[in-house]
């Protein structure tokens with residue numbers, strides 16, 4: 047028997063088939079779309095040589111895709127784990143316009159029209175619009191911490207930074223990633239387990255955005271309809287402070303969105319917060335509750351709480367909104383002043399993750415679990431069941 051013939055099989059003696067390799071690729075998700083690359087038309091070719099070497103051709107969605115290293119590594123390790131594979135090489139190519147259009151249509155579930163998925167009758171995503179009267183009361187800090195805590199609890203969470211003038215959410219979540227665009231679909235970056243999109247990702251440098259109402263409405267519509275959110279349990283919208291146009295836009299675009307009001311304990315802040323919240327009466331939206339932020343500073347020496355911004359603001363807003371709306375509006379929690387919360391925001395690591403047992407971390411996590419535990423009601427929703435006729 048000749049001894050110089052190359053082995054006809056791979057490392058383990060069994061030659062892998064193309065189907066084996068494809069099955070392994072089915073476990074590789076696109077890092078931005080979070081779906082298997084096999085479902086997205088990203089596998090261009092699979093070639094298995096007689097010595098177990100496998101060559102995989104992969105289509106990237108766009109030229110210079112920021113995720114190409116991750117995709118290559120994931121493909122390589124998934125295929126290398128197939129029994130009989132001796133070596134893996136990955137060839138990258140880029141989708142044609144036609145392929146991208148097809149992908150965008152797949153992601154929309156075959157629909158060409160853009161629509162806001164969260165406004166559809168069957169949507170099970172809870173949408174919370176986080177509002178405040180005054181600026182600087184900690185609305186964005188509360189939003190990112192609730193989002194990170196909900197994601198850490200295993201929920202699928204998205205955040206829209208709709209605070210057009212003061213967009214700070216990406217920094218607070220520690221990302222400066224730019225979203226990838228596939229045709230007119232935008233892939234949101236993921237940070238701290240949360241999908242996030244912000245106007246700041248579309249402006250050069252730190253340029254301020256000077257948009258008026260109609261532009262704001264269009265930006266929000268794009269964020270809701272053109273961003274590929276996938277199946278979310280919770281979407282949080284960080285609104286600009288005040289009772290501006292964007293709150294009305296939210297009501298028009300996602301009528302089922304519930305309002306979460308953030309205030310400080312201060313009398314003046316509470317009055318403005320109540321005005322911001324009472325817009326819900328005009329837009330027929332539900333107020334899920336009030337969060338009181340900066341509620342006292344624990345003395346670093348004796349632990350006694352110093353009421354820097356007064357007391358009772360959260361209760362006052364909740365009572366006022368209960369009277370105005372005629373429905374019980376609860377105080378969901380009180381968050382103390384905590385240097386770690388501010389540092390977490392500056393460092394891009396929300397305090398609920400960096401120091402979950404700190405007083406602010408505990409308060410925020412408790413508010414998040416009350417929001418996450420709320421059942422998604424089925425009233426008025428399509429169950430997608432077609433009754434069968436009588437036989």
Ligand SMILES: Nc1ncnc2c1ncn2[C@@H]1O[C@H](COP(=O)(O)OP(=O)(O)OP(=O)(O)O)[C@@H](O)[C@H]1O
Pocket residue numbers: 178180181182183184185186187188209212213214286287339340341381382383384385387388389391392406
């Ligand atoms: N409980 C807290 N303890 C310590 N610092 C806090 C707390 N809440 C918020 N901060 C800090 O206060 C500042 C303002 O907070 P943030 O940006 O979240 O407010 P905002 O209401 O979203 O402001 P705007 O809407 O005007 O952008 C930030 O530096 C933040 O880190």
